[in-house]
Each structure stands twice: as C-alpha cells, then as structure tokens.
Amino acid sequence: MIASAKRAHPPRARVLDGPGARYRALGSVAVGISLILLGLHVFGMTPGIGGAAFEQPSVRHPLGTDGRGADLLALIAAAQTTFVLPALIACAVGIVAGVAAGLAAAWYEGRIGALIRFAAVLIGTFPRIVLLVLIAIAFEPSFNGAAVAVGVTFFPNIMGEVRQRVADLKRMEFVTALRAHGIGLWRVIFVHLLRGHLMGHVTRQAFFLMAYVVLIEASFGYLGALRYNWDAFAGDGEPRAEGLGRILAQALSRASIADLGSWWPVAMAGAFLVILLGGLAALGEGVVQGAEEA
Amino acid sequence: MVSDLPGGVEFQEALRVSDLLRLHRLISCTYRPGAGVWGLVGPALAQTLGIVFGGLGLAMLLSLAALWAGSRSERVDAAAEIVAGGLSSVPAFVAAAVVFRLGMRWMGLRAGWPHALVAILVLAVADGVLVDLLRTLRADLYAADRLDFVRQARANADQPRRHLFRALCVPVSEICASRFTLLLGTAIVVELALQMPGVGVLLWVAAAQRDVPVVVATTLSLAACVAVLNMVRDLFQLIADPRLRRLAGAR
Numbered sequence: 001m002i003a004s005a006k007r008a009h010p011p012r013a014r015v016l017d018g019p020g021a022r023y024r025a026l027g028s029v030a031v032g033i034s035l036i037l038l039g040l041h042v043f044g045m046t047p048g049i050g051g052a053a054f055e056q057p058s059v060r061h062p063l064g065t066d067g068r069g070a071d072l073l074a075l076i077a078a079a080q081t082t083f084v085l086p087a088l089i090a091c092a093v094g095i096v097a098g099v100a101a102g103l104a105a106a107w108y109e110g111r112i113g114a115l116i117r118f119a120a121v122l123i124g125t126f127p128r129i130v131l132l133v134l135i136a137i138a139f140e141p142s143f144n145g146a147a148v149a150v151g152v153t154f155f156p157n158i159m160g161e162v163r164q165r166v167a168d169l170k171r172m173e174f175v176t177a178l179r180a181h182g183i184g185l186w187r188v189i190f191v192h193l194l195r196g197h198l199m200g201h202v203t204r205q206a207f208f209l210m211a212y213v214v215l216i217e218a219s220f221g222y223l224g225a226l227r228y229n230w231d232a233f234a235g236d237g238e239p240r241a242e243g244l245g246r247i248l249a250q251a252l253s254r255a256s257i258a259d260l261g262s263w264w265p266v267a268m269a270g271a272f273l274v275i276l277l278g279g280l281a282a283l284g285e286g287v288v289q290g291a292e293e294a
Numbered sequence: 295m296v297s298d299l300p301g302g303v304e305f306q307e308a309l310r311v312s313d314l315l316r317l318h319r320l321i322s323c324t325y326r327p328g329a330g331v332w333g334l335v336g337p338a339l340a341q342t343l344g345i346v347f348g349g350l351g352l353a354m355l356l357s358l359a360a361l362w363a364g365s366r367s368e369r370v371d372a373a374a375e376i377v378a379g380g381l382s383s384v385p386a387f388v389a390a391a392v393v394f395r396l397g398m399r400w401m402g403l404r405a406g407w408p409h410a411l412v413a414i415l416v417l418a419v420a421d422g423v424l425v426d427l428l429r430t431l432r433a434d435l436y437a438a439d440r441l442d443f444v445r446q447a448r449a450n451a452d453q454p455r456r457h458l459f460r461a462l463c464v465p466v467s468e469i470c471a472s473r474f475t476l477l478l479g480t481a482i483v484v485e486l487a488l489q490m491p492g493v494g495v496l497l498w499v500a501a502a503q504r505d506v507p508v509v510v511a512t513t514l515s516l517a518a519c520v521a522v523l524n525m526v527r528d529l530f531q532l533i534a535d536p537r538l539r540r541l542a543g544a545r
Binding site: 124125126127128129130133134215218219222223245248252266270273274275277278281282 | 379380382383384385386387388391392395421422475476478479480482483486487497498501509512513516517520521524
C-alpha cells in the first residue's frame with residue numbers, strides 16, 4: 001500500500017527540460033543577469049561621477065552615463081542591493097504565513113478555517129498598495145520593514161492556493177492509505193503533500209512575491225523621489241545605492257522632451273526593470289507548468 | 295499620539311465625555327478649513343473608479359480579441375502570448391510616465407482628459423494584468439468547452455455558444471472581481487505618476503499631512519467598493535449558474 005502511495009506521487013520536474021522549460025530558461029537568464037550585476041557591485045564596482053552627462057555607451061561606460069555623469073551600469077548594479085534582502089524577507093514572511101494558514105484552513109475546516117478565511121478576506125478587501133502607502137508614510141519604515149508588510153499583505157494569495165489544493169488532496173486515497181499505515185500527520189502534510197504536490201505552486205508564488213517586491217520598491221522609489229526630490233547623494237559626494245525607481249525618476253526628471261539622447265538612461269533602467277520583472281514571472285510560470293505536467 | 299495631531303486634543307476630549315455629535319463633526323471634517331471629507335473623497339473616487347473600470351474593460355476586450363485571433367492560428371496565439379507577456383512586464387508607473395511624455399512630444403497631449411486616456415491604456419496592459427487575463431480566460435474557455443452539457447449541446451447540433459457563454463459567466467466574473475482590487479492599487483500608482491487628481495494623490499497627500507479623517511474615509515471607501523463588487527459578483531454568479539442557486543438553497 002505504501003508502495004502504491006509512493007507511486008501516486010508525481011516525479012519532480014527537471015529544470016531545463018520538459019514543459020515550461022522555455023519559461024524557466026528565460027527567467028534563469030534574467031535572474032542570472034541580476035545576480036551578475038550584484039556580484040559586480042559586491043566586488044568593487046561603485047557608481048561615481050566620472051563622465052559627461054548623457055554620455056553614449058563606450059568601453060569606459062558600457063551603458064553610458066546619466067544626467068549627473070554617473071556610470072549607468074554601476075548605478076544599476078548598485079540598485080540590486082536595494083531589493084535582494086527585502087525580497088527574501090517578504091518571501092520568508094509571506095510563504096511561512098501563507099502556507100501555515102492554508103494548511104490549517106484546509107485541514108481544520110471548522111471554526112479555525114472560517115477564522116483564517118475571514119482574516120484573508122479582510123486583508124484582501126483593502127487594495128495592497130493602499131495598505132503599503134499608509135504603512136510607508138505613517139511609520140516611515142526602512143524598506144526591509146516595509147517588506148514584512150508586503151509579505152503579510154501577500155499571504156491571502158498563498159493561503160488561498162494552498163488551502164484549495166490541500167482540501168482536494170486530503171480526500172485522495174493515498175492520504176487515507178498513508179494515515180491507515182500509521183504515518184504521522186506532520187509527515188503526511190509536510191513530506192507527501194507540501195513537498196510532493198505543492199512545491200511548484202508555492203515556488204511560483206515566491207517568484208511572484210519577489211517580482212512584486214521589486215515592483216513596489218521601484219514604484220515607491222519613483223514616487224518618493226518625485227515628491228520629495230530625493231537627494232541621492234550623501235554628504236561626501238559619493239552616491240549611495242539608489243533603487244531602480246529612483247534612477248528612473250532622476251532620469252525622467254532630466255530627460256528633455258526635445259532631446260532623444262537624454263532618454264538613454266530611462267531606456268536602460270526601464271529595460272532592466274522589465275527584464276527582471278518578466279524573468280521572475282516567467283520563472284514562476286515555468287516552475288508551475290513543469291510541476292503540473294509531472 | 296492622537297493629541298499630537300491637529301485637533302487631537304479636542305478629539306480626545308469629545309471621546310472622553312462621549313459627545314457623539316462633536317465626534318461626528320470632528321471625524322467628518324478634514325483639517326483643511328471648511329472642507330467636508332466626502333467633498334474631497336467623492337469626486338476623487340469617481341475619477342479613480344472611472345479609470346479602473348475603463349482599464350478592466352479594455353483589458354477584457356484586448357484579451358477576448360487575442361483569444362479570437364489565436365483560435366484561428368497557433369502562430370497568432372503564440373505571438374499574442376509573447377506580446378501580452380512583454381507588455382505586462384512593464385511597470386505601470388514607467389508606462390504612464392513614458393507614454394504621457396512621448397504623447398506630449400508627438401501628439402501635443404496636455405494634462406486633463408489625455409491623462410485619463412493614458413491611465414486607462416496603462417491599467418489595461420501594464421503590471422501583469424493583460425497576460426494574466428489572457429491566460430486565465432484561455433484556461434477557462436478550454437475547461438468550459440469540455441463540460442458535459444456543452445459537449446452534449448454540440449452533439450445535438452445545438453449552438454454551443456449560448457451554453458459556453460453561461461458557463462464562462464462564473465469564472466469571468468471571478469476574474470473581474472479579483473483583478474478589480476489589483477487595478478485599484480495600480481490606479482493609485484498611475485495617478486501619482488501622472489499627478490492626476492484621484493484617490494492616489496488624495497491618499498498620499500492626506501497620509502503625508504497626517505489628515506486622519508481623509509485617510510480613513512479614502513481607505514474605507516476603497517474597501518467598500520471592493521466589498522460591493524464582491525457582493526455583485528456573488529449575485530451575478532447565483533443568477534448565471536443554477537447549480538450555485540441549488541447549493542445556496544440547500545444551505
């Protein structure tokens with residue numbers, strides 16, 4: 001019976017093979033570029049004002065310079081540091097809270113399930129960005145602190161998906177068989193259901209959450225920079241790490257409508273943001289397609 | 295602390311003596327002299343809801359057009375998926391700022407109604423909405439086409455479109471309601487990026503000035519819109535699907 005229960009588990013999807021492989025390859029390239037840029041920044045590439053404003057790409061400045069004469073490649077590399085840690089924090093909070101709540105709501109369908117569903121509906125009723133705007137302005141947290149709020153506001157999505165799938169799975173024969181053979185409840189939930197059947201969906205949600213953090217960081221950086229005319233430079237004249245949103249806001253504020261050359265930084269930073277967001281979404285889609293097919 | 299806010303001491307005093315009339319006057323007036331909260335929130339909310347429904351409608355039309363074109367050729371279907379995926383990866387604030395500036399350059403757009411048009415276009419295609427709608431609608435259409443009663447209708451040489459339409463009503467209303475909340479958030483960012491006088495700017499400015507009545511009214515108004523839309527969705531689903539009516543009757 002155990003053997004038949006094991007046979008009921010699907011084999012795990014391979015990384016660059018099978019359904020969704022194109023999505024996974026595309027996403028891996030985008031995330032790889034981001035990691036390489038992060039590495040360049042960590043190993044000493046810092047943005048300094050060394051060139052003329054709106055310089056074209058050259059050997060010295062591979063992506064050209066922005067309106068202040070800062071190297072765009074170094075600026076974009078430094079921007080990686082602004083969202084990597086917040087994305088990991090938001091993922092940790094969102095995934096742990098969402099999976100735990102989803103499992104509890106599916107397994108205990110009575111009052112506990114109703115309470116968790118009510119909490120999710122309550123959080124879901126308020127548009128996520130509204131809550132984040134209020135938290136950002138009322139408490140003025142660091143972006144790492146705001147990432148916790150992003151994770152919490154994302155939990156209804158993860159909870160809903162986990163709850164629905166676990167509610168379907170727990171009625172299947174292999175779960176009854178495992179329980180009848182004395183396999184513990186925790187082992188059934190975490191090993192057979194979560195690892196065996198839900199990993200792809202949870203991973204997809206994690207990638208979506210990461211993309212959402214990048215988007216929120218860029219959006220709020222852009223809006224904050226617009227509103228408060230954010231001074232991106234510290235007192236010693238050396239620029240500190242700007243997010244992609246702030247780079248875009250600086251570039252757009254200096255981009256002249258009459259001069260297309262000044263749009264160069266907007267195009268570079270915008271293209272990188274699009275590639276990263278598209279890559280993370282593609283990676284999530286590829287992972288779930290592979291898992292579903294398997 | 296509430297007492298640190300403008301009018302906070304008066305608010306605490308009214309709360310202490312349970313003076314409901316005074317409390318009502320305090321919480322229904324913003325700190326801007328002579329301005330009622332609803333006088334600020336109402337017009338802003340109407341503008342935001344207008345662009346959100348416009349964006350949702352346009353996204354739905356574009357998705358249906360892409361599905362119709364894709365049903366005729368696999369290449370067109372793949373191309374539509376790639377185009378929708380690419381457009382959806384563009385963040386809304388970038389799309390809004392760039393489209394409006396380029397519109398100013400090439401078409402001489404000025405602030406006003408062109409803002410609303412740009413916002414509707416951006417809401418329809420950016421921030422993942424278009425590709426999400428396209429994929430979900432395709433999956434729902436595929437699932438509805440394989441339902442027993444649709445296959446039976448086709449086998450009886452009956453027109454399956456009517457049955458397909460009813461079978462699609464439930465998932466489509468579900469998608470619209472869930473994307474509505476998402477689009478409300480995106481609309482706030484787009485309004486801020488374009489400096490449009492909608493809920494986004496109102497909320498941002500009110501929150502920065504600690505104008506609590508406006509913040510509370512704006513947030514609750516948005517939540518009420520979502521709740522009302524969810525209720526309309528449930529009613530619509532009950533009307534469209536007799537199985538749900540039977541289930542609700544059994545409860």
